[in-house]
Amino acid sequence: MDEDEDVPPSLVLAEGTDAAEAKLSTDLSETKTPKVPITIITGYLGAGKTTLLNYILTAHHGKRIAVILNEFGNTSDIEAKSITVSQNNTQATEWLDLANGCICCSVKDQGVNAIESLMDREGSFDYILLETTGLADPGNLAPIFWVDEGLGSTIYLDGIVTLVDAKNFERSLDRPVGNEVVDVDAEGPGQHTGQHLSTAHLQISHADVVIVNKADLVTIPDLDAIKSRVRAINGLATIEVTDHSRVPKLEGVILDLHAYDHVTAENLDFASKGHSHLDTAIGTITLTGAALTHRTDLDRIDAWLRSVLWEHSLPEVLDSVDKLDNWEIFRMKGRVPFRDGRIKILQGVREIFELADGISDQHAETTEDLKVVLIGRNLAQSAIAAAFQSSWASICSQNINQHK
Numbered sequence: 001m002d003e004d005e006d007v008p009p010s011l012v013l014a015e016g017t018d019a020a021e022a023k024l025s026t027d028l029s030e031t032k033t034p035k036v037p038i039t040i041i042t043g044y045l046g047a048g049k050t051t052l053l054n055y056i057l058t059a060h061h062g063k064r065i066a067v068i069l070n071e072f073g074n075t076s077d078i079e080a081k082s083i084t085v086s087q088n089n090t091q092a093t094e095w096l097d098l099a100n101g102c103i104c105c106s107v108k109d110q111g112v113n114a115i116e117s118l119m120d121r122e123g124s125f126d127y128i129l130l131e132t133t134g135l136a137d138p139g140n141l142a143p144i145f146w147v148d149e150g151l152g153s154t155i156y157l158d159g160i161v162t163l164v165d166a167k168n169f170e171r172s173l174d175r176p177v178g179n180e181v182v183d184v185d186a187e188g189p190g191q192h193t194g195q196h197l198s199t200a201h202l203q204i205s206h207a208d209v210v211i212v213n214k215a216d217l218v219t220i221p222d223l224d225a226i227k228s229r230v231r232a233i234n235g236l237a238t239i240e241v242t243d244h245s246r247v248p249k250l251e252g253v254i255l256d257l258h259a260y261d262h263v264t265a266e267n268l269d270f271a272s273k274g275h276s277h278l279d280t281a282i283g284t285i286t287l288t289g290a291a292l293t294h295r296t297d298l299d300r301i302d303a304w305l306r307s308v309l310w311e312h313s314l315p316e317v318l319d320s321v322d323k324l325d326n327w328e329i330f331r332m333k334g335r336v337p338f339r340d341g342r343i344k345i346l347q348g349v350r351e352i353f354e355l356a357d358g359i360s361d362q363h364a365e366t367t368e369d370l371k372v373v374l375i376g377r378n379l380a381q382s383a384i385a386a387a388f389q390s391s392w393a394s395i396c397s398q399n400i401n402q403h404k
């Protein structure tokens with residue numbers, strides 16, 4: 001996630017360069033202040049996002065929570081956008097000047113800087129909640145807040161919570177992104193599904209938690225069907241069912257998830273169970289392999305990820321690759337263990353990925369297998385799933401061959 005770092009931040013600040021100086025001094029100082037988690041709350045129009053925020057703000061949590069209403073969820077037609085932080089009935093607004101330069105770079109630098117400068121002025125928060133617009137694609141937002149450790153940012157992305165309107169669930173999934181119809185019917189006439197990629201699909205596919213809200217408006221069998229379809233789209237997310245967004249508890253359910261650093265073996269096991277093909281537009285697949293032995297094994301996996309995510313090319317798959325071009329990866333998580341007990345945690349959103357040191361479950365030699373879960377467009381289609389599996393298998397067989 002370091003491609004944008006050359007672009008100098010050009011945040012327009014009301015008061016000189018306070019934030020820049022503050023950032024510099026935090027970068028240089030040895031003592032680290034605890035980072036503030038940010039949770040992105042997304043969901044289709046009217047799903048219950050504001051209701052959830054109000055519920056969280058009135059619940060007894062003992063946290064100083066800042067709420068940001070996102071104005072930059074849709075990155076078209078941007079000249080200048082504000083972010084507004086409300087807390088205890090006072091509001092503070094920070095303007096982002098996005099007039100020039102690459103919008104995603106500007107938003108990345110400025111979105112984070114704007115929040116940091118607000119914290120400098122208003123005092124720090126314990127938690128930040130960001131409500132996106134109903135049509136926002138969280139895949140564009142997550143990388144803004146998934147900041148490199150090395151940047152010394154004071155905030156970190158804790159997770160993405162997606163609300164689903166149980167009453168209008170099917171309808172929101174059938175509504176294509178914008179006016180564009182994304183055809184997923186790539187396998188010829190026999191495979192026609194009629195399913196399109198919708199904003200609701202994108203929101204569910206990026207979620208760490210899916211809240212199926214408005215449970216009061218549907219029957220129990222309806223709820224079960226909705227849960228199954230959510231699970232088919234995103235095998236990694238946990239699902240909560242609510243009435244008026246009243247989640248059973250906050251901690252660990254929607255707050256403090258650490259969804260962008262922790263990946264447990266249970267998370268991944270869960271995702272690889274129960275393959276359903278209720279939804280073919282977006283699906284979840286699991287790639288497995290043996291624990292690694294050498295550093296070069298990891299390099300090979302790193303190269304595979306770069307090829308797939310950055311070049312859209314599946315290594316070692318020569319057959320009809322051109323026919324398999326309609327896939328896209330939205331989210332990935334994985335655990336990459338070494339036999340000596342070390343482990344790397346894989347996290348990815350869109351083309352950004354990270355293989356970071358993890359804390360092993362094991363104390364000595366590991367018995368855990370390597371496991372990577374991918375969520376993306378058309379991944380569950382049989383030809384594409386098969387191509388991924390064979391590409392992955394050939395990388396893993398090279399790992400083993402080398403050790404002979």
Ligand SMILES: Nc1nc2c(ncn2[C@@H]2O[C@H](COP(=O)(O)OP(=O)(O)OP(=O)(O)O)[C@@H](O)[C@H]2O)c(=O)[nH]1
Nearest residue numbers: 045046047048049050051134213214215243244245
């Ligand atoms: N019956 C019922 N109504 C609900 C429930 N949750 C929210 N609502 C109502 O649904 C409407 C939309 O809720 P909001 O919380 O404003 O939804 P939102 O996602 O913030 O909407 P936008 O910001 O417009 O996209 C409001 O009138 C809520 O009172 C629920 O569980 N059951």
Ligand SMILES: [Zn+2]
Nearest residue numbers: 049050051131
């Ligand atoms: Zn709202």
